[in-house]
Amino acid sequence: MNNLHEIIGLVFIGFGLCFDFFGVLGLVRLPDVYNRLQAATKCVTFGSAGILFGVFIYKGFADFDFKLLLGIVFIFLTAPVAAHAIARAAHRSGIPLAKETVIDCYKDDNELKEK
Amino acid sequence: MxxxxxxxxxxxxxxxxxxxxxxxxxxxxxxxxxxxxxxxxxxxxxxxYLSSPKRQRIFRRIGFGIIYFFRFLLEVTKANWQVALLVVNPVLPIKPGIIKIKTKLKKDSSITMLANSITLTPGTLTIDVNPKEKELYIHWINTTSKDIEEDTRIIGEKFEKILMEVVE
Structure with missing residues (x-):
């Protein structure tokens, strides 16, 4: 079994692609910008990290190992921050929430703006 | 120095x-x-990078950091599975809402980590932080309760306890 790591790597890449696909599907199907961000942050983060990790295992000890791992770390650090910034900006510029929405505490507190 | x-x-x-x-x-x-x-x-x-003058009990913190990492990995996997199931569901059973939770963490870095962890876990997305009142505004894709205490218990506490040990 000298190509076991290649099989495991391909499995990880396959999982990553599946989750990326679910993320894109969610982006199309979910109603408003906030729900779409949910799909975009979770699935795409996990999917892209899965692809990078799959390549890391597939290639064994190549000289770009460190870059792949650093890429995973940066995806996990930056994706939530970007989602937060987009959601906050959308809410502040008055993008309405989907009609299924049950509660909006952020609007009730006047979006934390000073009087 | x-x-x-x-x-x-x-x-x-x-x-x-x-x-x-x-x-x-x-x-x-x-x-x-x-x-x-x-x-x-x-x-x-x-x-x-460093803000507090003394770093105490470094091994204990590293230990809790490792626990936090695995807990986080578990929650991220669960989150992805849930969102994937939701997206392929033909009726889209969503009940979105923006709720508040309280946090007991004090430092900026630990609140940032908590907010990022919440964003990457099941169905929740941090929208804003109120630094004075120590409250986080969270968009929840499947709102089960509107009570602030209850929400804090469901969303925040699983990370808060571990983060308290790692960063504070």
Whole structure:
């Protein structure tokens, strides 16, 4: 079994692609910008990290190992921050929430703006 | 040595190691360029890294850091599975809402970590933080309760307890 790591790597890449696909599907199907961000942050983060990790295992000890791992770390650090910034900006510029929405505490507190 | 200088030294070493990892240790030009870049980075932004003067019980914190990492990995996997199931469901059973939770964490860095962890876990997305009242505004894709205490218990506490040990 000298190509076991290649099989495991391909499995990880396959999982990553599946989750990326679910993320894109969610982006199309979910109603408003906030729900779409949910799909975009979770699935795409996990999917892209899965692809990078799959390549890391597939290639064994190549000289770009460190870059792949650093890429995973940066995806996990930056994706939530970007989602937060987009959601906050959308809410502040008055993008309405989907009609299924049950509660909006952020609007009730006047979006934390000073009087 | 003041706290800012120590922070700068730590950032200098870390950024140099990252630069070396990205290039190669054998090339003298890369080593020198890495030193220059690391010096620039540590001069410009190095003083943010450490903020408390004393680091106590370092091994305990590293241990809790590892626990946090695995807990986080578990929650991220669960989150992805749930969102994937939701997206392929033909009726889209969503009940979105923006709720508030309270946090007991004090430092900026730990609140940032909590907010990022919440964003990457099942169905929740941090929208804003109120630093005065220590409240987080969270968009929840499947709102089960509107009570602030209940929401804090469901969303925040699983990370808060571990983060308290790691960062505070």
């Amino acid at each position: 003041t706290i800012k200088t120590r922070s700068r030294v730590v950032v200098f070493i870390l950024s140099w190691l990252v630069y070396m990892g990205l290039t190669s240790f054998t090339d003298l030009q890369e080593v020198l360029a890495g030193l220059v870049v690391a010096l620039l980075v540590s001069m410009l932004a190095g003083h943010f």
